[in-house]
Amino acid sequence: MTSxxxxxxxxxxxxxxxxxxxxxxxxSFVVPxxxxxxxxxxxxxxxxxTLRMLLGLVAPTSGVGLVNGAPFRTTEHPARxxxxxxxxxxxxxxxxxxxxxxxxxxxxxVPDSRALDVLRLVGLGDVADRAxxxxxxxxxxxxxxxxxxxxxxxxxxxxxxxxxxxPEGIAWLRDFLKAYAASGRTVLISSHILREIxxxxxxxxxxxxxxxxxxxxxxxxxxxxPSRVLVAASDPxxxxxxxxSNGFNDSQLLPDGRIGVAGTDAATIARIAADAQVTIFGxxxxxVDLEQVFLSMTAGQYNAAPVQQNPYGGPQQGxxxxxGxxxxxxxxxxxxxxxGGQR
Ligand SMILES: Nc1ncnc2c1ncn2[C@@H]1O[C@H](COP(=O)(O)OP(=O)(O)OP(=O)(O)O)[C@@H](O)[C@H]1O
Numbered sequence: 001m002t003s004x005x006x007x008x009x010x011x012x013x014x015x016x017x018x019x020x021x022x023x024x025x026x027x028s029f030v031v032p033x034x035x036x037x038x039x040x041x042x043x044x045x046x047x048x049x050t051l052r053m054l055l056g057l058v059a060p061t062s063g064v065g066l067v068n069g070a071p072f073r074t075t076e077h078p079a080r081x082x083x084x085x086x087x088x089x090x091x092x093x094x095x096x097x098x099x100x101x102x103x104x105x106x107x108x109x110v111p112d113s114r115a116l117d118v119l120r121l122v123g124l125g126d127v128a129d130r131a132x133x134x135x136x137x138x139x140x141x142x143x144x145x146x147x148x149x150x151x152x153x154x155x156x157x158x159x160x161x162x163x164x165x166x167p168e169g170i171a172w173l174r175d176f177l178k179a180y181a182a183s184g185r186t187v188l189i190s191s192h193i194l195r196e197i198x199x200x201x202x203x204x205x206x207x208x209x210x211x212x213x214x215x216x217x218x219x220x221x222x223x224x225x226p227s228r229v230l231v232a233a234s235d236p237x238x239x240x241x242x243x244x245s246n247g248f249n250d251s252q253l254l255p256d257g258r259i260g261v262a263g264t265d266a267a268t269i270a271r272i273a274a275d276a277q278v279t280i281f282g283x284x285x286x287x288v289d290l291e292q293v294f295l296s297m298t299a300g301q302y303n304a305a306p307v308q309q310n311p312y313g314g315p316q317q318g319x320x321x322x323x324g325x326x327x328x329x330x331x332x333x334x335x336x337x338x339x340g341g342q343r
Pocket of ligand 1: 018023041042043044045046047048049192
């Protein structure tokens with residue numbers, strides 16, 4: 001089977017049917033090596049099932065999951081290749097953190113001293129001998145991460161690791177994962193809240209109801225929804241015309257009488273307004289809320305309360321879907337000689 005060059009992880013047309021529930025539907029995406037990639041989707045959108053299929057823990061109904069270009073179960077050194085946190089930690093409450101990890105060091109064939117090394121790495125070095133039963137949720141999350149790090153893996157797969165972390169814990173996790181990827185390794189991290197991982201990830205794979213909605217860089221997603229300047233002016237229509245004749249065609253009359261102008265800055269707008277003898281009463285910079293973009297992409301998974309469709313909160317004309325929104329890009333289609341995962 002042909003894999004995408006430079007892919008640490010790859011889903012090729014993965015589908016999983018549980019009885020009548022189609023948890024994952026023809027899902028293809030690539031996690032490039034050396035990136036922190038966010039795997040985003042609402043609850044029940046198929047993230048955990050996909051991660052399990054990638055790691056050979058759930059058999060796909062069709063399609064394949066690849067790790068470094070091959071099914072994970074064929075990997076020669078699994079613990080050195082992938083460290084995964086897929087479930088919340090189950091740890092004996094009376095067992096110390098170090099003792100808990102030493103159960104795994106033996107199983108994966110690394111020296112016991114590695115237990116203390118990884119506890120230090122995740123900031124639990126000082127509590128290595130304390131019973132894990134007394135750990136806070138954040139400490140338990142760190143202990144779970146320590147377990148995944150034992151084999152010093154090339155690839156980390158973390159299912160909702162930010163769950164239950166306070167802002168300080170989230171900031172710590174962000175720095176940790178960024179440093180991990182900066183050393184050439186790869187991180188795939190799932191979440192149902194974009195804001196939780198927005199500062200951490202370079203790439204995003206967004207799913208809804210088991211299907212791909214977007215894959216690409218977070219910078220690309222952001223750039224498709226440019227910031228705007230909201231302008232209160234004495235004659236908005238005249239200003240819009242003056243802007244257009246200066247090549248700034250992306251302005252929009254807002255319900256409150258202001259105009260929203262994308263593609264330029266307040267100083268340029270002020271200069272054009274002055275030339276056109278339009279008085280400006282005030283300008284405000286507005287930045288897109290990526291969480292709203294995410295919510296609008298994944299709306300429809302539930303018949304629940306509607307979500308705001310426009311990330312700016314105003315009318316949506318002029319703002320098309322970002323690249324990647326819709327079917328997977330052609331370049332991620334299964335290769336021609338790929339047989340649909342039949343082996
Ligand atoms: N073993 C299973 N048997 C039957 N249905 C399942 C099974 N595992 C998952 N599902 C269903 O598949 C769908 C996707 O679940 P999955 O846990 O993969 O989503 P998720 O995005 O990880 O959700 P969450 O964020 O809530 O964990 C859900 O409808 C879920 O109920």
